[in-house]
Amino acid sequence: MGGKITYFFLATVLVLVFGVVAMEGVLLLLTGEPAPMGMGAVAFLLPCVGAWFLWQNTRFARSAQRLARELEAEGGLPANELVRTAGGRIDRDSADEVFARRKAETEDAPADWRTWFRLAVAYHDARDTPRARKAMQRAIALHPSLRLNRRRSRGRG
Known part of the structure; x- marks a missing residue:
């Protein structure tokens, strides 16, 4: 809040x-x-x-x-499975492992907005904000009821 x-x-x-x-x-x-x-x-x-x-x-x-x-x-939000350092920062190896799984999941189901959402979270956890934003935009464009963004997704081949 x-x-x-x-x-x-x-x-x-x-x-x-x-x-x-x-x-x-x-x-x-x-x-x-x-x-x-x-x-x-x-x-x-x-x-x-x-x-x-x-x-x-x-x-x-x-x-x-x-x-x-x-x-x-x-019940499809990704669980917080990242290992953190004593200072609370995300461990890089842990983030890379989770990212690899999310990327493979998205490649297996590229038309599912849920996989793109989880990939965006993984990018965010890996501190790759531009790619996280693009993945989230893709998830929004794939969602069937978000008509505001359908115009943009139609223009992209």
Whole structure:
């Protein structure tokens, strides 16, 4: 629950900053001089781009959370089988072993969103965030009831 509150708080602060930057952009546009008008246009566009990224990230997080809840209800969430050091860090050899199993599982059933979800968790545990995100995006695209992301998955051959 703490993560959701933090995310909501930071997203709210970001939206407020977007508003301030957009207002400054409008004020610069109203000066009538070319250089400030150009800076005002850019200052007005930046919050639009930032809002789009915030929306995409929020949609991704909500979809991933929905998959996690569904997989938990099915009893299919991966068990925490990783060995940890005394300091609480994940042992590299343990993460590699779990990752190898998850990868083989995904190769055996590439059309199952559940295997891609578990592979994303394994990538995350191995601290490979870009691949974890791509695997989670694949899981979301394969899930039959998440229509928001179907458009994107259709475009990829």
